[in-house]
Structure formats: structure tokens, C-alpha cells
Amino acid sequence: MKISTLLDRNVALVGTHAVDITPTQGDGGNLSGWSAIGGCATNLPPSPPSTEPYGRYTLHCTVQVISNETDVLSPVGNGANTLVLISCDLHSCSKPLHAGVTEHLSARYSIPPSNVILSGTHTHSGPGRFYGNKLYDAMTVSTHNLLFGFDAAIFNRLLTKIQDCADEAISKLSNGTFAITQTSVYGYSSNRSLPAHKNDPEYSTWTTSPDSPAANAPDSPTLSTEDVHIDPRLNSFIAISDETSSVSGVIGTFSCHGTSTGPQTRHYDPDWFGAAKVAFNSSFSSPDVPIAIMQACCGDICPSPICGLLGEVDDRGPRPAAFGQGLKDAIGKGVGEALAGMVGEYLSNTEVAAPPPSRSRSKRKKITTTTTTTTKTTPSPDSLAIQSSMHLWIPSEDFAPSDVLPSPILPTSLSLLSPANFGIVTIAGTASGGNPFLYKRIGSGYASNTLPPSHPQNPKTPLPFPASFYISRAAPDSLPLTVIVINQTVAIATVPGEPTITAGHRIEKAIKEETGAQHCIVLGFCGDYAGYWVTEEEYEQQQYEGSR
Numbered sequence: 107m108k109i110s111t112l113l114d115r116n117v118a119l120v121g122t123h124a125v126d127i128t129p130t131q132g133d134g135g136n137l138s139g140w141s142a143i144g145g146c147a148t149n150l151p152p153s154p155p156s157t158e159p160y161g162r163y164t165l166h167c168t169v170q171v172i173s174n175e176t177d178v179l180s181p182v183g184n185g186a187n188t189l190v191l192i193s194c195d196l197h198s199c200s201k202p203l204h205a206g207v208t209e210h211l212s213a214r215y216s217i218p219p220s221n222v223i224l225s226g227t228h229t230h231s232g233p234g235r236f237y238g239n240k241l242y243d244a245m246t247v248s249t250h251n252l253l254f255g256f257d258a259a260i261f262n263r264l265l266t267k268i269q270d271c272a273d274e275a276i277s278k279l280s281n282g283t284f285a286i287t288q289t290s291v292y293g294y295s296s297n298r299s300l301p302a303h304k305n306d307p308e309y310s311t312w313t314t315s316p317d318s319p320a321a322n323a324p325d326s327p328t329l330s331t332e333d334v335h336i337d338p339r340l341n342s343f344i345a346i347s348d349e350t351s352s353v354s355g356v357i358g359t360f361s362c363h364g365t366s367t368g369p370q371t372r373h374y375d376p377d378w379f380g381a382a383k384v385a386f387n388s389s390f391s392s393p394d395v396p397i398a399i400m401q402a403c404c405g406d407i408c409p410s411p412i413c414g415l416l417g418e419v420d421d422r423g424p425r426p427a428a429f430g431q432g433l434k435d436a437i438g439k440g441v442g443e444a445l446a447g448m449v450g451e452y453l454s455n456t457e458v459a460a461p462p463p464s465r466s467r468s469k470r471k472k473i474t475t476t477t478t479t480t481t482k483t484t485p486s487p488d489s490l491a492i493q494s495s496m497h498l499w500i501p502s503e504d505f506a507p508s509d510v511l512p513s514p515i516l517p518t519s520l521s522l523l524s525p526a527n528f529g530i531v532t533i534a535g536t537a538s539g540g541n542p543f544l545y546k547r548i549g550s551g552y553a554s555n556t557l558p559p560s561h562p563q564n565p566k567t568p569l570p571f572p573a574s575f576y577i578s579r580a581a582p583d584s585l586p587l588t589v590i591v592i593n594q595t596v597a598i599a600t601v602p603g604e605p606t607i608t609a610g611h612r613i614e615k616a617i618k619e620e621t622g623a624q625h626c627i628v629l630g631f632c633g634d635y636a637g638y639w640v641t642e643e644e645y646e647q648q649q650y651e652g653s654r
Contacts, residue, residue, distance in 0.1 A: 110289040110448045113341075113625045114595045115487040119176070120345035121278035122355020124168040124396040125271045127194065127264060128374050129233050131163075135260070136246045136253060138197040139230025140369040147233075149372040152431055158387070162380040162438070163373065165195035165232055167268050168398035169275040170345055170357050172284045174490040178215050178276065185217030187492050189590065190272060191225075191343060191357055193398035195376040196264070197364075198226035198603075198635035201582060202238035206265045211272060220494035220588055223600055224268070226631040228401045229364040231375035236261040240580035241526075242635055281348040283487055286596050288625075289448050290338040292324060293423055294440040295362040297335045298538040299406035299606070299651050301551060302644040306608045309335070319611060328423050336407050337361040337607040340441065341627055342448050353395050353453070356386070358445045359627055361402040361607060365539060366409040366437055368429025378409060381438020382445070389446035399441070401630050403601075403610030405638050405651050408538040409437045429539075493621075494590040501525045501581065524562035526581035526636070528569050529653030536650045553648040566648060586633035589617060597623035600632035605639040606651060612641065 129135055135147045151163035173188035190211060208219035226232075234246030235257040247254035303309055312335050313323040323334040340360050347354040364377040376383075379399050386397045410433060411422035424440065426432045502522045534549035535541050541549075554567035568574040588600040599617045601610070605628060614626040630639075637654040645652040 113286040116490040118490040119279040120282035123275040128165040138234025196226040198631040201634040220496040229377040296332040298408040302647040305643040358399040366434040378437035382442035385442025405604035405606035529566040531653035597626040602634040
């Protein structure tokens with residue numbers, strides 16, 4: 107495995123906790139992600155409930171808390187320098203869930219809402235009907251179960267479990283160290299929308315530019331173009347307790363759709379994230395460590411080798427070409443073992459690339475990245491310092507393409523967006539899971555001039571009335587984006603949906619330029635869900651991602 111890079115290390119209070127949020131298996135609830143072609147949880151998992159830690163069929167909420175506020179648990183609380191990372195095995199976060207959790211943490215511990223990240227892994231086999239907007243609560247409907255709309259019982263159960271999990275993680279706060287490391291993993295994800303990606307200027311230098319996510323892509327005959335035009339970065343947030351001198355929790359981030367089990371799934375399933383947790387704990391010396399993986403920029407990245415609709419079925423090394431538990435286990439094993447190896451490498455202080463020895467703490471000062479060097483000595487950690495802000499984008503009929511959007515890190519700033527609509531390509535699906543009849547006709551891109559050039563959604567061909575009328579009025583009414591900067595070194599930016607790898611990379615570069623941070627990790631499915639986030643060049647191609 108490639109030598110990992112240590113991005114940052116801090117002295118802090120650390121606490122991690124995980125809880126089971128799986129609904130009752132076999133209860134017939136709608137599975138969220140595949141829309142009408144998906145199914146319901148009518149069956150039990152393929153095998154009896156596993157005795158493995160973090161069973162591969164169990165949905166979890168994992169909360170990691172990092173703080174330098176010793177009085178965060180006092181009656182008055184002081185959480186200004188407290189960071190809360192929450193990963194849930196759900197299709198996405200939703201605005202009501204985010205609001206309920208942040209209000210709870212603010213009222214009880216004075217933790218600012220902008221210091222809280224609540225993310226869904228994007229499994230397509232979790233419960234639905236908790237979104238709180240008419241569009242995605244309706245899209246959870248299945249032809250096997252025509253129930254749709256917001257379900258207060260599902261929502262309240264999830265909210266209570268997430269709040270309780272956060273309380274427990276905070277109660278576990280103890281002296282320790284918080285480290286962020288990074289490596290690259292290839293062979294377990296593929297670009298499913300290469301024609302749109304090729305329209306990006308970044309395509310030609312994606313595997314060669316020093317600042318590209320895939321700058322060190324291996325030249326291997328087993329990897330296709332789709333397999334290297336990905337975001338291969340696997341990040342880890344590692345919490346280490348001084349009391350036990352051991353890892354108390356790990357949250358990773360990786361870019362790959364949670365669709366490996368396929369639309370035929372008929373039970374609640376965390377997808378490859380569950381298999382990754384099992385692989386991590388099987389590889390790690392402490393099998394009870396709370397472990398989770400957050401979704402990064404997977405808008406155009408899928409777990410399956412690109413095949414079927416685009417050519418002959420082709421297995422890719424350990425990855426089966428077909429959806430199913432085999433593909434899930436292969437992806438999870440590869441990512442989970444890589445994460446365990448990276449954490450073990452950090453703990454041994456062997457072959458860990460150290461960050462630059464000196465850093466500027468001046469706000470928004472441009473920092474020149476220093477080339478890392480290999481060392482066996484971990485540098486002394488800094489004291490934790492957090493800056494954060496939240497930005498709202500509001501869909502509005504008053505939006506005009508000439509609107510100047512404020513900086514995304516300005517606190518409480520607002521921006522207008524064009525009202526939502528879906529293009530006709532939406533019904534064709536993607537190259538890795540589309541409608542065979544429709545995809546061959548319109549799925550490879552269907553740019554049109556049915557909208558005037560001045561329209562903000564040109565060249566999209568919208569779905570016909572009444573679908574377009576309903577979608578534009580049923581979509582989320584505000585979209586939160588959060589930026590958190592840790593020690594002016596590592597920024598975390600959130601997106602309420604599915605950013606493609608190039609859209610995520612552009613966000614990353616903009617945040618680093620704006621904040622002066624040396625690194626930026628972009629997370630999707632945070633705060634709410636509003637479909638795909640693509641570049642202008644990808645949008646022009648009007649493949650599935652751009653049509654959403």
C-alpha cells in the first residue's frame with residue numbers, strides 16, 4: 107500500500123461511539139436509493155445475523171467528537187472549539203435530521219451548528235421517507251410498496267438514536283490525540299460517466315497534474331481509464347485515547363457509490379461500508395473500535411466495473427462485474443483493509459509522511475504547500491483550534507445567471523439558485539445501472555435546445571408536465587453548505603448531495619484558496635439531499651448526473 111501522509115495532528119479531548127440504527131429486518135419498509143426500480147425490506151439478510159463486530163448487514167450511526175473545551179460537559183457548556191463528525195448508514199442526511207441534531211447539541215453543549223457534520227454513506231438499501239421534502243420522500247416509493255411521503259415514526263426513531271449516540275460520544279471525551287491521514291486506493295471504484303468527465307479541462311491532466319487527486323495513478327494493465335479517472339484518496343480521522351494508549355475510534359472518507367448490492371436487494375443493507383467495517387476490524391488488533399466511512403465525491407463514481415450497457419461484462423481483478431454481495435464484499439475488503447493498514451502505519455510511526463514543520467495561523471493567509479518528507483518520528487501535535495461557517499443556497503424564481511454568489515465561507519451568507527428540475531435523461535439511468543432500452547437511446551447524453559440560451563438550465567430537456575411542475579415545487583427549499591477549518595491546516599467542506607470528482611476538486615481548490623488551508627476534504631450527502639452537483643462542462647453533456 108502507498109505510504110500514507112499525515113495531514114494534521116492535534117492534542118484534544120476525543121470520544122467516539124456507535125449505535126445500531128437498523129430497522130427491523132423483514133418489516134417491508136421502502137429501501138431508499140433506487141426509486142421505483144428498487145425494492146422493500148421484505149426479507150432477512152442472506153445469512154443469519156452476523157456475530158462479527160459491526161455485522162456486514164447492520165446499519166450504524168457513528169459519532170466522533172474532538173474538542174479542546176474541558177467544560178463542554180458543564181451545566182453552561184462551551185462547545186465553540188468542539189468538532190462533531192457523524193456518519194450514518196443512510197442514503198443521505200436530511201435537513202430535518204440535521205436541524206434536530208444541531209439544535210440538540212447547541213442547546214445542551216453550546217456547540218455551534220456549523221461545527222457539526224452529519225453525513226449519509228449513500229447506501230441504496232437503507233430506510234427512506236425521512237427527508238422532510240415532498241420530492242425525495244415521494245421518490246422512496248417502490249413498485250413493491252406504494253407507500254410514500256414523510257413518515258414521522260421513521261424520522262423520530264433515527265433522530266433519537268443519532269442524538270443519543272452523540273450524547274454518548276461526548277460523555278466519553280478524554281485526553282488524547284486526533285490525527286488526519288491520507289493514502290490512495292485503486293481497483294475498487296470506476297468512473298461511470300467518462301464522456302462528461304472528458305468534457306472537463308481537468309480530464310487531460312487528471313493522472314499527471316501534481317494537484318490532481320489521481321496524480322500518482324499507477325500504470326497497470328489491470329486498470330482501465332475508468333479505473334484511474336477517480337478520486338482515489340482514502341482519508342482517516344483517527345482518535346487515540348491517552349488513557350488506554352490505543353485507538354478509540356476511526357472515521358474514513360472515500361468516493362464510491364453505495365450501490366454494490368444492486369436494486370434486487372430486499373433487506374436493509376449498509377452496502378460495501380458494512381463489509382469495510384468488518385474488514386477493518388478483522389485486520390485491526392482491537393476489533394471493538396468504532397469505525398465508519400463517510401462518503402466523499404461519488405457523483406460519477408461507482409463500485410462496479412463499467413460493463414453491461416457499455417460493452418461486454420468484465421470482472422476487474424477482485425471485483426465481480428455484477429451487482430450483489432460478492433461485489434459488496436470485494437469493495438469493502440479492499441477499502442477496509444487499506445484503512446486498517448493506514449491506521450496501523452500511523453500508530454507504528456513507520457513510513458508516515460510528516461506535515462510541514464511550521465504553519466501559519468493567520469486567517470485566510472495563503473500558505474505555500476511544502477513537499478512532505480518521510481520520517482519515523484511523528485511531529486508534536488498542535489492544540490485543536492476550529493473555525494467554521496455555514497452558507498445557505500435558496501432555490502428561487504428570482505435567480506438569474508448573472509447573480510454573483512457570495513463566498514461560501516462567509517457566515518450566514520445566502521445565495522439564490524435556479525429552482526430544481528430533472529432532465530429527460532433521468533429516466534434512462536446510468537451506465538452502471540440504467541434502463542437497457544432507454545440508455546442506448548438517450549443515456550449517453552441528451553443535450554437539447556428546448557430551453558432558451560438565457561435559461562439557467564439550458565441545455566437540459568426537462569421532464570414533461572406535470573413531472574417538471576411537481577419537481578420544481580417539491581424539491582428542498584434551502585441547501586446548507588458547511589466549511590470547517592482545523593488549525594488553519596485541514597478544511598472540511600460539505601455538499602448536500604452528490605458532487606462529481608471534478609466538481610469536488612474545484613470546491614477543494616476554492617476552499618484552500620479562500621481559507622489558506624493546506625488540505626481540503628469534500629464530503630457529500632451532508633445537511634440535506636439535493637441530487638447531483640456537476641461542473642458546467644459536465645452539465646453541457648446532459649448525461650444522467652447532469653440531468654439531475
